[in-house]
Amino acid sequence: MSDGLQVADVVVRYPGAASAAVDGVDLTVPTGEVVALLGPSGCGKSSLLRAVAGLEPLAAGDVAWDGVSVADVPVHRRGFGLLFQDGQLFAHRDVAGNVAYGLPERRARTAREARVAELLDLVGLPGTQRRDVATLSGGERQRVALARALAPRPRLLLLDEPLSALDRALRERLALDLRDVLTATGTTALFVTHDQDEAFAVADRVAVMDAGRLLQVAAPGALWARPASRRVAEFLGYEAFVDVPAPGVPAVPAVRALVDATRAAGVALLPPGGVLALAAGAFVVAPDGAPPVTGTVQVLRSRRGRTEVVVDVDGVGRVSAFAPAGWTCAPGTDVRLRVDAAAVAGLPD
Numbered sequence: 087m088s089d090g091l092q093v094a095d096v097v098v099r100y101p102g103a104a105s106a107a108v109d110g111v112d113l114t115v116p117t118g119e120v121v122a123l124l125g126p127s128g129c130g131k132s133s134l135l136r137a138v139a140g141l142e143p144l145a146a147g148d149v150a151w152d153g154v155s156v157a158d159v160p161v162h163r164r165g166f167g168l169l170f171q172d173g174q175l176f177a178h179r180d181v182a183g184n185v186a187y188g189l190p191e192r193r194a195r196t197a198r199e200a201r202v203a204e205l206l207d208l209v210g211l212p213g214t215q216r217r218d219v220a221t222l223s224g225g226e227r228q229r230v231a232l233a234r235a236l237a238p239r240p241r242l243l244l245l246d247e248p249l250s251a252l253d254r255a256l257r258e259r260l261a262l263d264l265r266d267v268l269t270a271t272g273t274t275a276l277f278v279t280h281d282q283d284e285a286f287a288v289a290d291r292v293a294v295m296d297a298g299r300l301l302q303v304a305a306p307g308a309l310w311a312r313p314a315s316r317r318v319a320e321f322l323g324y325e326a327f328v329d330v331p332a333p334g335v336p337a338v339p340a341v342r343a344l345v346d347a348t349r350a351a352g353v354a355l356l357p358p359g360g361v362l363a364l365a366a367g368a369f370v371v372a373p374d375g376a377p378p379v380t381g382t383v384q385v386l387r388s389r390r391g392r393t394e395v396v397v398d399v400d401g402v403g404r405v406s407a408f409a410p411a412g413w414t415c416a417p418g419t420d421v422r423l424r425v426d427a428a429a430v431a432g433l434p435d
C-alpha cells in the first residue's frame with residue numbers, strides 16, 4: 087500500500103471559468119518528504135493545495151492518505167495542518183496561546199506548556215511565550231504560525247507561500263530554517279511557492295506546474311541538470327537556448343565550444359536535434375583564455391560579490407556571463423569567454 091499523500095487525476099474547476107484551474111494532476115508525497123509546488127502566478131498551485139486540504143471541491147479525481155480516500159472527510163478531520171502567507175495569528179492571544187491553540191484541551195497543562203516551549207525552541211523563539219503577537223516582526227510572526235501549525239503533529243503540513251510577505255534576505259534565511267524544522271520533525275509537507283530558490287532550498291522534490299498541469303517532478307539537483315522541456319527550463323531561469331548542430335554541420339565558435347564543453351563534462355545529453363539551455367554563468371569572462379569565443383559587453387552589474395556581464399554572443403544571443411568581483415570594462419568591448427558546463431543543460435527538443 088502507498089504511504090503518505092496520493093493525489094490522483096485531480097481536477098479543480100471554478101464556476102464560470104473557461105478552463106480548469108487544476109487539470110488532471112497526479113502527485114505523491116511519501117511520509118517524511120517535503121515537496122514544493124512551483125509555478126508562475128495563476129498556474130493553479132494554490133487551488134491544488136486547497137483541494138488537498140479540502141477547501142476546494144474536486145471536480146474529478148481523488149485525494150488519499152495512506153491509500154484511503156479523504157475526499158469526503160471535512161477539512162478539520164483530515165489531520166492536515168495549514169500555513170498561509172499571512173500566518174493569521176490570533177491577536178487576542180499571546181505567543182503561547184497561539185502555539186497551544188491546536189493542542190487537545192484534555193492534555194495536562196504542564197504537558198501543553200512543555201510542548202509549546204519545545205516548539206518555540208525549534209522555530210528559534212525560545213522564551214517568547216508571554217509576548218503579545220502585535221509586537222512581533224513579520225518573520226517572528228511566521229515562526230509562531232509555523233510552531234502553531236506543527237503543534238498538533240499534523241500528518242501532512244500544507245504551506246501556501248508562507249514566506250512571500252517577507253523581504254528577500256529574511257526569506258532566504260527563513261527558507262533554510264523552515265527546511266531544518268521540517269526535517270527535524272520528520273514532517274511530511276506540500277509547499278507552494280513561485281520562487282525557484284525557495285523551492286530548491288526547502289524541498290526534497292520540486293513539482294513544476296503550468297496552466298493547471300504538472301510538467302515535471304524531480305529532486306532539485308536533477309531538475310536543474312535535466313529540465314524535461316524548454317518551458318520548465320525557462321521557468322527555472324535558463325535564459326538562452328541553442329540548437330545542437332547535426333554531426334558534420336559547421337557551427338559558430340560559441341556553439342562549438344558549448345557542445346564540446348558539455349560533452350567533455352558529461353553533464354548534458356546532446357542528441358543531434360536537441361537543445362542546450364544556458365543559465366547565467368554558462369559563459370565566464372576569461373581575459374587570458376585560449377578559446378576563440380567572444381562576446382560584446384552590453385551591461386555590467388555587481389551581484390553578490392561578483393560581476394555579472396550581459397554579453398551578446400554570436401550564434402547564442404544575449405546571456406549573463408560571470409566575471410571576478412571588481413572586473414570591469416566599457417560597454418561595447420569584445421571580451422573572451424570560456425564555457426562553464428555546470429550552467430548548461432541538455433533538453434530533448
Ligand SMILES: Nc1ncnc2c1ncn2[C@@H]1O[C@H](COP(=O)(O)OP(=O)(O)OP(=O)(O)O)[C@@H](O)[C@H]1O
Nearest residue numbers: 100103107125126127128129130131132133134280
Ligand atoms: N475562488 C476562485 N474563483 C474563481 N477563479 C479562481 C478562484 N481562485 C483561483 N481562481 C483562478 O484559478 C486559476 C489558478 O489560481 P491559483 O490561485 O490556484 O494559482 P496560483 O498558481 O496559486 O497563483 P498565485 O501564485 O498567483 O497565487 C487562476 O486563473 C485564478 O484566477
